Amino acid sequence: MAYQYWSYETLRRFCMEAFQKFGFTEAEANIIQDVLLTSDLFGIESHGMQRMVRYHKCIEKGMIKIDAQPEVVFDTPISAVIDAHDAMGQLVSYRAMELAIEKAKKSGVGIVSVRNSNHYGIAGYYAKMACKEGLMGFSCTNSEAIMVPTFGRMAMLGSNPIACAFPAEPYDFLFDASTTVVTRGKLEMYNKMEKPLPEGWALDKDGHPSSDAPDVLANIVAKNGGGIMPLGGSTEQLGSHKGYGYGMLCEIFASILSMGATSNHCMVGGKGNICHGFMAINPAYFGNPEDIKAHFSTFLQELRDAPKADGQEKIYTHGEKEIAAIVDRHANGIPVNDNTMVEVLDLCEYLGMDFGSYFGDYRPPVKKEVFKGNY
Secondary structure: OEEEEEEEHHHHHHHHHHHHHHHOOOOHHHHHHHHHHHHHHOOOOOHHHHHHHHHHHHHOOOOOOOOOOOOOEEEEOEEEEEOOOOOOOHHHHHHHHHHHHHHHHOOOOEEEEEEEOOOOOHHOOOOOOOOHHOOEEEEEEOOOOOOOOOOOOOEEEEOOOOOEOOOOOOOOEEEOOOOOOOOOOHHHHHHHHOOOOOOOOOOOOOOOOOOHHHHHHHHHHHOOEEOOOOOOOHHHHHHHHHHHHHHHHHHHHHHHHOOOOOOHHHEOOEEEEEEEEEEOOHHHHHHOOHHHHHHHHHHHHHHHHOOOOOOHHHHOOHHHHHHHHHHHHHHHOOEEEHHHHHHHHHHHHHHOOOOHHHHHHOOOOOOOOOOOOOH
């Protein structure tokens, strides 16, 4: 499947106007598009433009309530719980991390847990928010159950990503990864490209390895069994129990502390029920922040300078590839899959937007029918 390359400015203008057409304010649309396009700029296609159709479907179904008013239901100087009341995930999450940052600046640490929300994009976006303020940032979220626990055959946990960011030079440290081998978005991309899944990613309804993306996705939606393996695969030999355990840590910060829905109860009964966790830690409560930053920067440089394996020219530190991707995409455009552009065209027709005013004479090809039950 071919890709089209679009300027950041083109995609930003489209997203801004589309989300305002849905009924979000200009300020709200700006937050949502920034999370989405940051993902595309980072090279994380699964959580960028291709998520537009998911948000459309969730708004249509009433899972995402445009006029929702998130509420702080528990509050201390260092912690809070927010009930999102079915808000757009990006909006309540942005506010939650702002609150965590505010508490960390006053008290050294801020921990905020959110319940009754929706998909919030990439975890790393919110960790970076704290990092930009000179703080250590942490973010995680549960999601609809897609992870099959070690020795199981039914998905019980979400992709449950964990992100951490810490100030450093010449660029910040940013680790952002799912606790599953891959995210559901990757399966959706392989489904769109009509390609078999790589070995070691997914299981069928009986718990056997599967490369059939439409079948795995359909089983996840119907809750027939099967799903995506934890980090480490499906056996303890390669550490499956570790990925499963990391996913549980995410549940503690997101759904357990907030008294919200665990992953196996997300996306059921017409509600998203997704939960998030956020934390900001102030390095000033451990010593001189600049000295700590310099100390970490030295270690990161020592990692980059460490001996390379045969045939390898570079050791990356976390966040480095994202910086390179941003530079490349601002210079050469952001790639968007043709099948995603079909969804963008459909969205324009639904919202009464002129597709050509954003994308010129380009028209996506008619796509082969693929599994549509992703949402």
